Amino acid sequence: MSTQTEVSARGITWLRALTAQDGVIQGAPATVRVAEAALGDEPASFIAVVPDPHNRFPRARNGEVGLEEGWTLARQVRKIIAAGKDGVRRPIIALVDVSSQAYGRREELLGVHLACAAAADAYASARLAGHPVIALLVGKAMSGAFLAHGYQANRLLALDSPEVMVHAMGKQAAARVTRRSVADLEKLGERIAPMAYDIRAYAKLGLLHQLIEGVDADAPGAADVQRVREALLAAIADTRAGPSDLSSRLSSPAAHATRAASIEVRRRLAEQWDVA
Amino acid sequence: MEKIELDYPARHAVPRRVHVGVVGSGDLEVLLEPSPDQRAHVLVNTSVDGFGVVWKSVLDRFFERFGGAASIEINDFGATPGTVMLRLEQAAEAVRA
Amino acid sequence: MSAVAAVRNHRQFLGRTSFIEMGARERARSILDEGSFRELLGPFDRLKSPWLPLQGIVAQADDGVVLARGTLDGKPALVAAIESIYQGGSMGEVSGAKIAGALELALRDCEQGKPVLPVLLLETGGVRLQEANLGLAVIAEIHAAIVALRRHVPVIGVISGMVGCFGGMSLAAALCSRLILTRQARLGMNGPEVIEQEAGIAELDASDRALVWSLIGGEQRHAVGLVDDLLEDDAVAIAASVRAAFAQGLPRQERSAQVELYLERLAAIDPQQPLDGPALRAIWHGAAQS
Numbered sequence: 001m002s003t004q005t006e007v008s009a010r011g012i013t014w015l016r017a018l019t020a021q022d023g024v025i026q027g028a029p030a031t032v033r034v035a036e037a038a039l040g041d042e043p044a045s046f047i048a049v050v051p052d053p054h055n056r057f058p059r060a061r062n063g064e065v066g067l068e069e070g071w072t073l074a075r076q077v078r079k080i081i082a083a084g085k086d087g088v089r090r091p092i093i094a095l096v097d098v099s100s101q102a103y104g105r106r107e108e109l110l111g112v113h114l115a116c117a118a119a120a121d122a123y124a125s126a127r128l129a130g131h132p133v134i135a136l137l138v139g140k141a142m143s144g145a146f147l148a149h150g151y152q153a154n155r156l157l158a159l160d161s162p163e164v165m166v167h168a169m170g171k172q173a174a175a176r177v178t179r180r181s182v183a184d185l186e187k188l189g190e191r192i193a194p195m196a197y198d199i200r201a202y203a204k205l206g207l208l209h210q211l212i213e214g215v216d217a218d219a220p221g222a223a224d225v226q227r228v229r230e231a232l233l234a235a236i237a238d239t240r241a242g243p244s245d246l247s248s249r250l251s252s253p254a255a256h257a258t259r260a261a262s263i264e265v266r267r268r269l270a271e272q273w274d275v276a
Numbered sequence: 277m278e279k280i281e282l283d284y285p286a287r288h289a290v291p292r293r294v295h296v297g298v299v300g301s302g303d304l305e306v307l308l309e310p311s312p313d314q315r316a317h318v319l320v321n322t323s324v325d326g327f328g329v330v331w332k333s334v335l336d337r338f339f340e341r342f343g344g345a346a347s348i349e350i351n352d353f354g355a356t357p358g359t360v361m362l363r364l365e366q367a368a369e370a371v372r373a
Numbered sequence: 374m375s376a377v378a379a380v381r382n383h384r385q386f387l388g389r390t391s392f393i394e395m396g397a398r399e400r401a402r403s404i405l406d407e408g409s410f411r412e413l414l415g416p417f418d419r420l421k422s423p424w425l426p427l428q429g430i431v432a433q434a435d436d437g438v439v440l441a442r443g444t445l446d447g448k449p450a451l452v453a454a455i456e457s458i459y460q461g462g463s464m465g466e467v468s469g470a471k472i473a474g475a476l477e478l479a480l481r482d483c484e485q486g487k488p489v490l491p492v493l494l495l496e497t498g499g500v501r502l503q504e505a506n507l508g509l510a511v512i513a514e515i516h517a518a519i520v521a522l523r524r525h526v527p528v529i530g531v532i533s534g535m536v537g538c539f540g541g542m543s544l545a546a547a548l549c550s551r552l553i554l555t556r557q558a559r560l561g562m563n564g565p566e567v568i569e570q571e572a573g574i575a576e577l578d579a580s581d582r583a584l585v586w587s588l589i590g591g592e593q594r595h596a597v598g599l600v601d602d603l604l605e606d607d608a609v610a611i612a613a614s615v616r617a618a619f620a621q622g623l624p625r626q627e628r629s630a631q632v633e634l635y636l637e638r639l640a641a642i643d644p645q646q647p648l649d650g651p652a653l654r655a656i657w658h659g660a661a662q663s
Contacts, residue, residue, distance in 0.1 A: 056644055057644045058644065059572065059576075067639055068636075068639055071632060071635050071636050071639065072636070074629075074630075074632045075632045075633075075636060078630075078632060100571075101562055101563065103563050103567065103568045103571040103572045103576075104568065104572055104576055104577075105568065105576055105577045105588060106642075106644060106648055107562070107563075108561045108562065108563065108568070108588050108589050109588045109589075109648060109649070109650065109653055110638075110639065110642065110648075110653070111547075111597075111599050111635075112562045112563075113543035113544055113546070113547050113560065113561060113562035114547040114599060114628065114629060114635070115635070116544050116547075116562065117516075117543075117544040117545075117547035117548050117629045118547075118629045118630070118631075118632060118635070120513075120516050120520075120544055120548070120629075121516075121520055121548060121627070121629040121630060122630075122632075124516065124517050124520040124521070125520060125630075127517075128520070128521060128524075143500075143509065143540075143541070144540065144541055144544065144562055144563075146509070147509070147512065147513055147516065147541050147544055148544070151509075151510075151513035151516075152513065152516065152517060152520075166506055166509070167505055167506060167509070168499075168500035168502060168505040168506065168508055168509045168540075168541075169500070169502060169505070170571075173567065173570060173571060174502055174505070176570060177502060177567075178502050178503070188428070191427070192424060192427055192428065193506075194424065194466070194504050194505050194506040194507040194508075195503070195504075195505050195506075196506075202506060205506060205507065205510065207506075207510050245477075245517065245521070246513070246514055246517050249510070249514070259466065259507065260423075261420070261422075261423050261466050261467050261470065262466055262467075262470040262507075262511065264420065265414065265420055265467055265470035265471055265474050266470060266474040266477070268414060268418065268420065269413060269414055269440070269471065269474045269475060269478060270474075270478060272413045272414065273413065273442070273478050275411070277426065277429040277430065277431060293417060295415070295416045295417070295434070298396060298433065298456060298458045298459055299431055299432070299433035299459050299460075300458035300459055303458070305416070305433060305434060307416055307417060307434055309417065321426075321431045321432075322431065323429075323430065323431045349434070351431050351432065351433055351434060352431060353431055
């Protein structure tokens with residue numbers, strides 16, 4: 001049993017650093033924060049999921065994406081889509097520091113799978129509507145929580161920091177499920193890139209648009225913030241110059257090396273799709 | 277995990293390729309297709325190491341009767357010799373069908 | 374007579390063919406119009422997992438996903454069926470890319486004015502942990518493809534059991550325009566064992582099967598409107614339900630876009646009060662669905 005989740009302040013730290021706001025939404029849970037701020041010469045929306053020790057749903061107090069988080073993300077992103085319908089599709093920046101989806105009996109009963117799907121749907125819909133959607137990984141990007149908040153982005157950026165990690169399951173749980181020790185799991189991660197937790201190993205998979213190096217992730221100074229802004233602006237420009245799908249995740253040299261099978265499957269599938 | 281490769285003489289050609297089984301616990305899949313020469317070739321990928329002799333005896337027995345010039349790939353997830361034989365017979369039957 | 378044989382005889386007596394007892398290939402075949410099944414990237418294409426053998430695990434030649442093109446009432450269709458017996462139906466790089474890639478091609482055809490009707494047979498525990506981050510990544514690509522494709526044609530999901538549909542693939546199920554479950558199916562984000570492990574046995578005793586079914590079983594999911602059709606384990610009925618789902622056309626609003634409805638529903642829940650399956654049915658029963 002692992003109820004001691006370390007509570008991370010990375011989400012709120014970066015929301016404040018990039019927008020000078022706390023992003024509290026009237027009438028919504030305090031775990032979902034949205035702030036509008038200038039990025040370059042246009043307004044952008046920044047969205048974070050943050051811990052709240054008083055959250056109404058006890059299983060989503062440590063930065064998890066739970067029922068209300070998923071549906072609130074969906075509502076907020078859809079508001080941005082509605083506002084941009086007849087004008088400029090403003091960029092949406094998802095600040096990602098999510099420890100997991102909420103694990104609970106009540107969560108399952110009330111459909112946490114649908115809540116997370118609703119958030120993923122909204123982000124994907126924003127992307128398809130022409131909003132540049134950028135995920136900035138500043139902390140944990142774990143499993144179903146990342147699928148709900150960030151993984152539908154046009155471009156994935158990450159801070160090069162030891163606490164920034166992506167994985168399908170927490171280390172302890174993954175060790176139990178695969179009947180390995182945590183030490184064995186870590187050793188395996190060194191040899192097999194997709195099994196690793198740290199962001200540098202993740203960067204080798206070719207999914208990341210940019211790994212932002214040399215930034216203080218916990219206490220960013222002005223230069224750090226400036227560097228991240230520039231990376232976001234470059235990612236937005238790159239997004240606007242390309243298609244609205246996720247094909248860029250298969251185009252980098254790293255993807256050609258590590259996700260060769262993903263590319264090969266698609267190539268041969270296209271050959272067989274129509275009867276010769 | 278262990279790889280075992282075996283070759284057998286063949287008496288007749290194999291008309292088509294067939295697939296049977298699934299790589300589930302205690303089971304295996306068999307991919308059987310016409311071989312490029314007049315012999316039979318078997319490649320076994322098995323999750324259980326050290327049973328080379330058992331594999332050879334099961335396959336010897338199978339090829340005594342089968343005699344087809346087939347390339348056979350077996351992907352095994354700990355099937356018993358009885359299950360291995362059953363799956364091979366299923367594949368042979370499907371080839372004849 | 375063995376118990377299994379007795380059940381089979383009983384089913385024959387009832388005139389039913391079990392869908393659950395079929396493998397993924399047979400399931401896909403049984404959905405499509407007779408004689409129309411054409412497999413893509415089948416076992417002889419040998420697109421196996423590059424990652425499992427590195428960890429001493431034997432890979433299956435089709436990586437546990439059967440893709441088939443064919444027709445439904447004469448219209449071009451695609452079925453992607455997950456083989457739950459192989460690695461628990463888990464999504465690895467190849468198996469996931471097969472589903473994502475097929476949906477992407479169906480989307481391309483739809484955009485060119487050639488609709489393809491997509492059906493997903495979802496029996497999966499979610500990400501294959503041996504391919505961890507590549508499994509998670511490809512599940513995101515499957516989500517993206519469903520959302521894009523669903524603007525053109527309904528995407529129909531079927532969960533028949535016995536594995537059910539969990540993890541990141543439960544989101545894929547939730548993104549489907551319509552979902553068909555049998556009484557033997559379960560749909561949830563976190564498997565009961567994972568919840569017990571992560572949140573403790575006081576939160577959920579995974580061995581309490583009746584409790585688990587009352588939370589995430591097909592009948593419960595249908596009663597509260599989280600799925601659209603509930604069926605017996607009957608291949609003919611499932612194939613008919615898939616056709617009926619397409620015949621209804623695009624939903625007025627996709628379930629995963631019904632934001633205000635679900636936020637209202639959640640607002641009415643007090644997390645301090647006990648809540649079980651029957652109680653939720655009383656609150657959510659008959660609520661508006663598209």
